[in-house]
Amino acid sequence: MTTQTRKIAFIGAGNMTQSIVGGMVSSGYPSDHIFVSNPSAGKLEKMAQSLNVHTSHDNAEIANAADVIVLAVKPQLMADVCAALTEQVSNLADKLIVTIAAGIRIEKYRSYLGDTIRMVRVMPNTPSLVGKGMSGLVADDRVSDDDKAYITEAFDGVGETLWVADEDELDILGAVAGSGPAYFFEFMASLQKAAVNLGFDREKARAMVQQTALGAAEMAIASELELEDLRKQVTSKGGSTAKGVEQYQAHDLDKTSDDAVKAAVKRNQEMAKLF
Ligand SMILES: NC(=O)C1=CN([C@@H]2O[C@H](COP(=O)(O)OP(=O)(O)OC[C@H]3O[C@@H](n4cnc5c(N)ncnc54)[C@H](O)[C@@H]3O)[C@@H](O)[C@H]2O)C=CC1
Numbered sequence: 503m504t505t506q507t508r509k510i511a512f513i514g515a516g517n518m519t520q521s522i523v524g525g526m527v528s529s530g531y532p533s534d535h536i537f538v539s540n541p542s543a544g545k546l547e548k549m550a551q552s553l554n555v556h557t558s559h560d561n562a563e564i565a566n567a568a569d570v571i572v573l574a575v576k577p578q579l580m581a582d583v584c585a586a587l588t589e590q591v592s593n594l595a596d597k598l599i600v601t602i603a604a605g606i607r608i609e610k611y612r613s614y615l616g617d618t619i620r621m622v623r624v625m626p627n628t629p630s631l632v633g634k635g636m637s638g639l640v641a642d643d644r645v646s647d648d649d650k651a652y653i654t655e656a657f658d659g660v661g662e663t664l665w666v667a668d669e670d671e672l673d674i675l676g677a678v679a680g681s682g683p684a685y686f687f688e689f690m691a692s693l694q695k696a697a698v699n700l701g702f703d704r705e706k707a708r709a710m711v712q713q714t715a716l717g718a719a720e721m722a723i724a725s726e727l728e729l730e731d732l733r734k735q736v737t738s739k740g741g742s743t744a745k746g747v748e749q750y751q752a753h754d755l756d757k758t759s760d761d762a763v764k765a766a767v768k769r770n771q772e773m774a775k776l777f
């Protein structure tokens with residue numbers, strides 16, 4: 503079962519599951535092979551209606567029905583959720599276990615779910631919803647090539663995938679790409695505010711910021727130039743961009759990004775110990 507023939511169960515119907523499942527269905531994964539569980543009804547009703555996936559309030563019910571279980575609850579709930587699955591799902595060792603939680607290490611899941619599990623850790627991001635996700639993956643040595651091909655294909659359906667060497671690298675990828683949409687939204691919102699401060703209404707300011715972000719990202723993808731050289735192409739000597747860029751450099755954007763990524767990596771490492 504390499505392609506979209508496996509039944510996949512998402513435990514937790516939050517922001518990330520909604521993004522991944524939305525993207526998977528758009529990319530052609532059969533919705534009758536997708537199961538989602540959550541304690542409350544609202545998110546499940548929305549997903550059943552808009553995506554036609556199976557939904558349940560019972561984690562064990564969908565885990566039992568599936569070949570692949572995706573653990574998609576907050577890290578602090580993971581131990582309890584896994585303990586209940588261990589009690590209620592008899593053949594966990596036969597299923598591919600995938601977790602998207604930040605921080606928590608495979609070794610910890612073995613202590614929660616049993617030493618015989620085979621597991622892939624995926625670090626996705628929310629743009630998966632629009633097919634533009636960036637997902638990092640790492641697997642334990644029990645995961646077969648068939649499993650890897652399957653999970654790569656599933657996440658390729660919602661964007662780009664990148665297998666990393668180990669869980670330390672996944673922590674870094676998470677701090678750059680998993681958290682990254684938040685950094686870009688923060689920056690976009692601040693640029694929007696700057697335009698509003700000079701008189702634009704919020705809607706027009708947002709339109710100009712988001713289209714510029716999209717254009718810059720697409721140019722970066724299409725070009726073989728270094729990002730720094732693309733920046734230089736916009737920066738005419740003696741022109742206005744140079745004056746704007748000077749301000750970012752004066753406030754040391756490099757150091758800000760360096761601090762941000764290091765702080766997020768550190769939190770991933772802390773969560774590995776805490777949960
Ligand atoms: N939001 C993001 O951008 C990313 C999140 N992640 C990881 O994804 C995981 C989920 O994050 P979000 O979707 O943002 O969180 P969220 O809070 O939006 O979603 C979690 C969902 O789990 C549900 N839940 C709570 N207890 C449950 C239980 N006992 N059984 C089943 N479901 C339960 C909640 O009702 C909620 O709908 C986290 O572990 C996070 O580290 C990873 C990459 C990116």
Ligand SMILES: O=C(O)[C@@H]1CCC=N1
Binds near residue numbers: 604676
């Ligand atoms: O903030 C978090 O912990 C998760 C991991 C990456 C994005 N959201």
